[in-house]
Amino acid sequence: MGRKRPSDCPSLLRQPSINYALATVSDASLSDQMDLSFDLVAALDHALLGAAGRAGLTGTGFVPGVRTADAVHGDFQANGALAYAKQQRQNPRTVAQALVEQLGDLAPLFDVSVAGPGFINLRLKPTALFAWIAAHGTRAALAAGAAAAEKDHTVVVDYSSPNTAKQMHVGHLRSAVIGEAVCRLLEFSGATVIRDNHIGDWGTQFGKLIWAHKRLLDPAALTRDALEEFERLYKLGNTAAEADPAVLKEAQQELVKLQAHDPENLALWRHIGEVSVAAFQDIYEQLGIRFDLTLGESFYNDKLEPIYRELAGCSLATESEGAQVVFHPEHPRFKTQPFIIRKSDGAANYATTDLATILYRTERLHATDVFYVVDKRQSDHFEQLFLTARKWFERTNRPLPRLRHLDFGTVLGENGKPLKTKSGDNIRLKELLAEASERSYQLVTAKNPELPEVERRTIAQIVGVGSVQYADLSQNRSSDYVFSWDKMISLDGNTAAYLLYAVARIYSIFRKLDLRPADPASEAGASPFETPAELALARKLVRFPDALGAATNHLRPHFLCTYLYELAGEFSTFYNADKVAVTEAPVRARRLLLCNRTLLLLETGLQLLGLRTLTRM
């Protein structure tokens, strides 16, 4: 039917911008009007294509292959000549040379050369570096540059998704942190993002919980910590039911009543849900998360019947061992491993709800993309879900959004096993974040005892929570990672504290000079960058769009983390090598310009990751 499959939907790859002004620049002298594209890779790609046309490389598709280069070779490189030469049985260096001869328009901006077997190296001239940096001096300018990439997308991001009546624990950390970062990245790139908390608010556990709630509730404990009390009640209900068949029966009847919408049980269930969601807010606020929707499993209760009918109606669902299941005969595994959409007792399960959710998000929310930030152990489930949804939508003639499982690995303890308390319980998120703050507080107090206590507490909260977030984000999300307080709160290495310190130090410079970073006057009269440290920092600044693009296209925040860490490192080197507060006005202005842009990119980047920043720490 030609309907979109997950693998060939329009990708999130950035569309090259076409409104760059490279070709109009014909004067190497410094010009405030020099307007360089936000995405220089895309601009160069286009320039190379033009050059290929003029050089007569019109055969079958010349691909420029522009990418950022190792700094020893330049700022960018184009590798397309190699593949083209191979394909056309020509000498790659000759092809590269021919291309370079057609790149005269770039001469005011780049030093262009051919190296090795046929690489084209492009190094920004100091004036061009300066012009790019001058042109991208505000958050708005960055956002405007980035916003083209995803502008036609409406993305539903399904993340966090804890269960009501239970504490959030460390197992919920990554979904929340990665999900939020992904949302912010997509928004910055112009997508309409709908944050949906698909909470687990329906299930058989409510029978035992309601049974215990009616008999064993401690109102004072409920006020003190509602989730803790719900957990206690559930455990009581569970042990009582295990010990006494009569209790089990009563609990099952409570569940039946709830499912039959008995007013009392329904009200109680609703109350539990509301109290739970309210309790989650504390965690979400600390992590900078605000959902647009909280549509839990129960929301879909009355939307499940049509799913059964449709799946049976279009010959997808079949009966197996008393359950309704979907097999995928063409799939080596799922031809025998069923996707159970209705249990043999007639009840729905998460597969059914997930299918109903896809329908809702498509028809009601008009999603073009749905991303699930869920633990990688559920990858089979999502593969079956997407396969089933695709066939179902095909057969019912509906457009299918791009569905994608953003999987992530497990948080491990130092012993290499999933992180738990010493006694083997789940570590509560609330306590984990509190410990992060406390450890940071000890550190701040040791480093800066003269700061007022209130300020040290605020700093500790931001550094502590940020450290946890950053430790999670800075690692490839697909792999497991070892949780280590010492590493994540550390001042050294790729950590939140290192980045936040760089930010604080830049603010400190401006304070010392009695200037404000946002004030353009501090940069007025800046001369082009000269020293090795200035140039290295400037070159790093120009790579921001590339890092942002990599993180957004792959939905992997660690690409941005790596960049921010390198940027902060480049700044520290510059800071140690070149004094900013010199008397010579043009030199001072250009160094302030570098400080200002580094600050802008660090703060923008950290905010996109979900972290808050500080002006002193």
Next chain:
RNA sequence: GGGGCGGUAGCUCAAUGGAUAGAGCAUCGGUCUUCGAAACCGAGGGUUGCGGGUUCGACCCCCGCCCGCCCCGCCA
């Protein structure tokens, strides 16, 4: 048994099919009368699990094997 993901420096991790595989920690050696030393500079450290293959070029793609973690019918 079937499948997924991983194996890169002593440790924790990076690396768009590109050039000499990079960081941090740890180790060793330097730098504070100068904008915040929570910093910076330098050194040593590698058969990218093993064996084949594809390619001008492979940590990356393909095949086989070894090891680890995870998933595989009515939990989510």
